[in-house]
Amino acid sequence: MTIKIGDTIPDVAIVKVTPDGPDKTTTAAYFAGRKIALFSVPGAFTPTCSAKHLPGFIDKADAILTKGVDEIACTAVNDAFVMAAWGKSAGAEGKVTMLADGNGDFVRALGLDFDGSGFGMGTRGQRFAMVVDNGVVKRLDIEAPGEFRVSAADYQLAAL
Incomplete structure (x- = not known):
């Protein structure tokens, strides 16, 4: 079943990319007590993700904050080392937290x-974007297959 607005984020293990290396945590701990703008991409270094999705959130980070x-995060089904390399190559450090799934x-x-x-x-x-406040989904925008619109930084910023 697909998560929906008002649901609590399920508690699973994730890895947060930090300057000191991978930091294993859980979604319950990561989302607790904070408002997170999270976006998901199909993969690090893939065309739309690298040319538009991540760069858009980097460019709009200050306005979103x-x-x-409290924090902007990007997740993908990639390991922490790939997410770290992608974040570094895109200039995400200090603007978008990379979460490895x-x-x-x-x-x-x-x-x-x-x-x-x-x-x-x-x-x-x-490809989706959501706003999670203290572990509860407050906003959820899921792209149709092959689309890139509702999860884009500009769209999300306007919705905040």
């Missing part, structure tokens, strides 16, 4: 996974 958001447990628990095997990608996360 002035809307009462290496086995896809998080997106699967959200009901927002998809089978990318036809593209040689295995299980991946759908």
